[in-house]
Amino acid sequence: MSFNEQFDQHGAWRREFALRLKLLADWMKDHDLLDAAVQERLQRLESQVRSDKVMVAFVAEFSRGKSELINAIFFAGYGRRIMPSSAGRTTMCPTELAYTADVPPCLRLLPIETRLQTRALMEWRAVPEKWTQIDLDVNDPGQLALALEKVAEVRHVTKQEATALGFWLDENIDDNPLVGPDGLIEVPKWRHALINLAHPLLMQGLVILDTPGLNAIGAEPELTVSLIPQAHAVVFILAADTGVTKSDLAIWREHLITGGDESISRLVVLNKIDTLWDALSSPEKIEAQIQRQRSNSAEILDLALEQVIPVSAQKGLVAKVTRDDALLAASHLPDLEFALAEGIMGKRQILLRTAMATGIAELRLEAGRSIHMRRRDLAEQMDELRGLKGKNATVIKQMRTRIEQEQTEFDTSGGKIHAVRSVHLKLLREVFHLLGAPTLKNELVELTHRLKQPGIKFGVKKAYGQTFERLREALQKAQIISCEIHNMLTASFKQLNAEFGFSLQAPKLPELPRFENDLNLIERSHLQYLGVSNVFRLSQADFSERLVRALATRVRVVYDSALGELELWNKSAAAQLDAQLSERRRNFGRRIEAIERIQSAASGLDERISDIDVRKDELDLLDSKLQELTEHLSGMPAIQWTAAADA
Ligand SMILES: Nc1nc2c(ncn2[C@@H]2O[C@H](COP(=O)(O)OP(=O)(O)O)[C@@H](O)[C@H]2O)c(=O)[nH]1
Numbered sequence: 267m268s269f270n271e272q273f274d275q276h277g278a279w280r281r282e283f284a285l286r287l288k289l290l291a292d293w294m295k296d297h298d299l300l301d302a303a304v305q306e307r308l309q310r311l312e313s314q315v316r317s318d319k320v321m322v323a324f325v326a327e328f329s330r331g332k333s334e335l336i337n338a339i340f341f342a343g344y345g346r347r348i349m350p351s352s353a354g355r356t357t358m359c360p361t362e363l364a365y366t367a368d369v370p371p372c373l374r375l376l377p378i379e380t381r382l383q384t385r386a387l388m389e390w391r392a393v394p395e396k397w398t399q400i401d402l403d404v405n406d407p408g409q410l411a412l413a414l415e416k417v418a419e420v421r422h423v424t425k426q427e428a429t430a431l432g433f434w435l436d437e438n439i440d441d442n443p444l445v446g447p448d449g450l451i452e453v454p455k456w457r458h459a460l461i462n463l464a465h466p467l468l469m470q471g472l473v474i475l476d477t478p479g480l481n482a483i484g485a486e487p488e489l490t491v492s493l494i495p496q497a498h499a500v501v502f503i504l505a506a507d508t509g510v511t512k513s514d515l516a517i518w519r520e521h522l523i524t525g526g527d528e529s530i531s532r533l534v535v536l537n538k539i540d541t542l543w544d545a546l547s548s549p550e551k552i553e554a555q556i557q558r559q560r561s562n563s564a565e566i567l568d569l570a571l572e573q574v575i576p577v578s579a580q581k582g583l584v585a586k587v588t589r590d591d592a593l594l595a596a597s598h599l600p601d602l603e604f605a606l607a608e609g610i611m612g613k614r615q616i617l618l619r620t621a622m623a624t625g626i627a628e629l630r631l632e633a634g635r636s637i638h639m640r641r642r643d644l645a646e647q648m649d650e651l652r653g654l655k656g657k658n659a660t661v662i663k664q665m666r667t668r669i670e671q672e673q674t675e676f677d678t679s680g681g682k683i684h685a686v687r688s689v690h691l692k693l694l695r696e697v698f699h700l701l702g703a704p705t706l707k708n709e710l711v712e713l714t715h716r717l718k719q720p721g722i723k724f725g726v727k728k729a730y731g732q733t734f735e736r737l738r739e740a741l742q743k744a745q746i747i748s749c750e751i752h753n754m755l756t757a758s759f760k761q762l763n764a765e766f767g768f769s770l771q772a773p774k775l776p777e778l779p780r781f782e783n784d785l786n787l788i789e790r791s792h793l794q795y796l797g798v799s800n801v802f803r804l805s806q807a808d809f810s811e812r813l814v815r816a817l818a819t820r821v822r823v824v825y826d827s828a829l830g831e832l833e834l835w836n837k838s839a840a841a842q843l844d845a846q847l848s849e850r851r852r853n854f855g856r857r858i859e860a861i862e863r864i865q866s867a868a869s870g871l872d873e874r875i876s877d878i879d880v881r882k883d884e885l886d887l888l889d890s891k892l893q894e895l896t897e898h899l900s901g902m903p904a905i906q907w908t909a910a911a912d913a
Pocket residue numbers: 326327328329330331332333334335350351352353354355356357537538539540541577578579580581
């Protein structure tokens with residue numbers, strides 16, 4: 267099975283899951299079994315499953331065959347090269363291929379001069395007028411390929427301009443680009459390219475990131491500290507004809523060493539094995555040579571042999587376009603596709619299933635509470651009516667008065683519930699302040715200031731360490747206050763349960779420590795970047811600002827996710843209260859109505875009693891239907907990837 271087919275399967279699996287989830291939610295809503303919070307959680311879950319984005323980044327020195335590999339894996343169906351791939355530097359700027367429905371098929375290019383401003387790359391996405399937009403004709407591969415050649419465009423600028431744009435560093439002579447005979451320096455014309463294509467894979471949420479080589483990467487810190495670390499898989503490419511070079515190693519160190527973070531799949535590809543194919547040599551000798559290159563590379567990168575996948579992107583592409591199965595097998599491209607699919611989709615499925623299991627458990631709990639409450643109410647009514655058997659009109663009237671009194675009492679006790687809410691909200695506001703935008707902004711202004719100090723070179727780690735310590739502390743404090751809220755809710759729910767026969771239960775506390783882990787990863791990606799050879803850049807004007815703004819956008823995402831969870835958690839407590847209050851109000855209504863009917867002799871007592879029996883049976887049916895539906899959902903099988911060799 268090719269990567270494309272496996273991705274399709276994954277997409278179908280996700281759609282099926284989302285559909286079942288929606289059916290269940292609709293059904294529960296129809297039967298009044300969902301409160302507002304659970305409903306929101308389900309909606310979030312459903313849209314997560316539906317729109318799950320998977321990003322694959324191709325990272326390597328120029329000319330290793332990144333663009334060719336992208337063509338071969340994803341775009342062979344077009345029957346020709348889509349991403350420009352030729353000798354020399356072709357991809358000059360990071361290029362993201364994805365699909366969004368809100369813009370037509372197009373290529374959008376951000377001019378390199380935007381680097382002279384402090385706005386972060388992520389923030390430029392929200393400024394569409396700064397991007398040059400070129401429409402793409404999906405049905406014309408020739409036009410498509412021609413338009414995409416724009417990503418290779420360059421400009422020639424003076425040394426001064428090159429320095430300002432971040433491509434020239436006096437301190438780092440070895441890595442500077444060559445100066446032309448006219449004294450000018452070649453730099454990319456564009457800073458970033460976004461390709462929006464209605465390609466089936468992209469429409470299902472795949473995002474492909476193609477990157478330029480070393481120098482071009484080094485000058486765009488956000489690529490290193492934001493984009494690549496957020497990819498679900500990073501494919502690192504070596505070429506069999508060059509082996510592992512110094513610049514390959516530099517890229518490896520900067521981008522591929524994850525420090526034990528296993529959430530990202532890393533694949534190492536030894537490309538261009540066809541350069542070792544030699545008509546005058548025996549197949550065994552060629553194979554031995556490929557294996558030698560493979561084990562050399564593995565050794566230098568400190569990997570196991572199996573972790574380096576030898577392929578020929580070029581022959582793989584040709585084989586797919588000309589439908590040459592023998593050549594495709596010889597290119598080993600299917601092995602790489604299998605490893606990629608398993609590494610990404612296997613992990614995504616585990617993640618989605620875990621989220622799903624939590625969602626379903628919660629939903630059952632909530633529905634269970636609702637059903638329990640209804641059972642209790644029915645039992646109460648039953649007792650009440652049985653007690654009326656053989657009683658005269660006066661007794662029945664007294665009973666009605668009693669219910670009405672109870673109802674009034676219940677309505678006036680709203681104050682207590684209100685008090686619980688206001689304490690809850692006050693504490694919650696403290697949490698929101700801790701993780702709010704102004705607090706974060708102050709923290710990062712401080713970091714920028716420190717990074718600008720002369721001689722910071724040796725103090726970078728400390729400066730980041732202190733800032734991140736405080737960022738983590740904010741999460742810890744938020745957790746402590748949340749614990750307080752949780753304790754308070756537990757106590758007051760217990761009291762309300764005793765007083766009003768509710769079955770309230772304080773919702774499970776969100777676990778914030780895992781967000782600390784996200785912060786650690788961000789800190790590490792920055793230190794790794796600044797630790798390699800980019801620390802010199804801190805002395806450049808505005809560089810620290812740009813770096814910290816890029817940092818801010820990522821930390822914001824982490825804090826916002828934490829806040830999102832806290833918000834939902836809070837909603838869940840409030841929604842339970844609302845649901846039980848309204849259930850209780852309905853119950854008073856039903857009891858009074860039953861008595862009224864008996865009073866007006868519209869129906870007999872026995873009839874009312876058997877009414878309740880019917881309602882009890884209905885409730886049992888609802889319960890078992892719920893059981894069946896949730897089991898159907900949790901029982902959805904995972905996709906078993908078949909090995910490429912069996913396909
Ligand atoms: N022989 C051979 N050449 C390849 C292979 N893959 C890429 N190339 C060539 O290597 C050059 C650079 O490829 P490209 O995809 O532009 O590399 P990138 O800079 O990493 O994107 C081009 O001339 C490709 O035709 C391969 O598998 N075998």
